[in-house]
Amino acid sequence: MAVNLTELSLPQLEGLKGQLEQEIEFLTTSIGQLKIAQTKYVEAKDSLGVLGKDNAGKELLVPLTSSMYVPGTLSDVEHVLVDVGTGYYVEKNVEETKEFFKRKIDFLTKQIEKIQPALQEKHAMKQAVIEVMNMKIQQLHSQQASQAGTAKA
Amino acid sequence: MERKTAVLEASLNRVESGRIHGGLKSNLTSGIMAEAIQKKLQSELEKYQQMQKDVSKSMSARHKLETQLTENNIVKEELDLLDSENTVYKLIGPVLVKQDLDEAKATVNKRLEYINGEIQRYETLLKEMERKLDQHREVLSSLQQEYQRAQGRPVGKV
Numbered sequence: 375m376a377v378n379l380t381e382l383s384l385p386q387l388e389g390l391k392g393q394l395e396q397e398i399e400f401l402t403t404s405i406g407q408l409k410i411a412q413t414k415y416v417e418a419k420d421s422l423g424v425l426g427k428d429n430a431g432k433e434l435l436v437p438l439t440s441s442m443y444v445p446g447t448l449s450d451v452e453h454v455l456v457d458v459g460t461g462y463y464v465e466k467n468v469e470e471t472k473e474f475f476k477r478k479i480d481f482l483t484k485q486i487e488k489i490q491p492a493l494q495e496k497h498a499m500k501q502a503v504i505e506v507m508n509m510k511i512q513q514l515h516s517q518q519a520s521q522a523g524t525a526k527a
Numbered sequence: 528m529e530r531k532t533a534v535l536e537a538s539l540n541r542v543e544s545g546r547i548h549g550g551l552k553s554n555l556t557s558g559i560m561a562e563a564i565q566k567k568l569q570s571e572l573e574k575y576q577q578m579q580k581d582v583s584k585s586m587s588a589r590h591k592l593e594t595q596l597t598e599n600n601i602v603k604e605e606l607d608l609l610d611s612e613n614t615v616y617k618l619i620g621p622v623l624v625k626q627d628l629d630e631a632k633a634t635v636n637k638r639l640e641y642i643n644g645e646i647q648r649y650e651t652l653l654k655e656m657e658r659k660l661d662q663h664r665e666v667l668s669s670l671q672q673e674y675q676r677a678q679g680r681p682v683g684k685v
Contacts (some may be wrong), residue, residue: 452647458605459598460638463620470613474605 379506394500401493412482419475425451533606562678596642
């Protein structure tokens, strides 16, 4: 849809600007949320590094609550349970899990890359709308100045 | 649609401010007529806003469904990557219950079917609502013009 911005009235431009601002805010928060999710996956992937062969059978403290720990031994360094969404958990070995996280991180990167250009486009559009608005306001001012003496019907 | 609404509201604001000016300028018969139209306009506007609320309610419901659709699609993709080596657990309340992979796949597929059906339903519902909203908008703008004419103001002035 091609619309000549200069043909729109000031209230219309105002509305358009508001809409663009909303869209920009929405896209920005979306990117922020995607980045948060991505960081979580990166952290989870990193913590898999602890599950090496040399750590098998070692003692560790398991947090039962955030302030109480019980001692335990790391009996299995091969398998982990992964939350794949909607309440489903899958038992995977460490290699599969690393692949799983890599998939998730790549997926999120792709999503962010998809949103980024849209956000830039909206920014550019908003800028254009603001420019046209300023132009219109100036036009209006000079018009009012020249018509100040003439009475209107 | 949102833009159009904003414009309409802006022009209605103009009508509001026009009422004050009109009331000061002329308290002749046109003023009485204008008042009657203004009342009608007000009630129609309220109806219109109620319809808008309904539309946005349905929109957010559809949006929620779309989110669920995406999540279930992701789960389906993950489940499709598994073989019989992997054990699947389902979180029921606070416990994890072992579940058959095929069973889990079937559940997710059924869910996807249901969500898609629901989205379709909302789609047609929203289309119908939008159509009604458009009709109502026409009624409003003709009322608004009538009102301005009754006040003896030029129509369509910015």
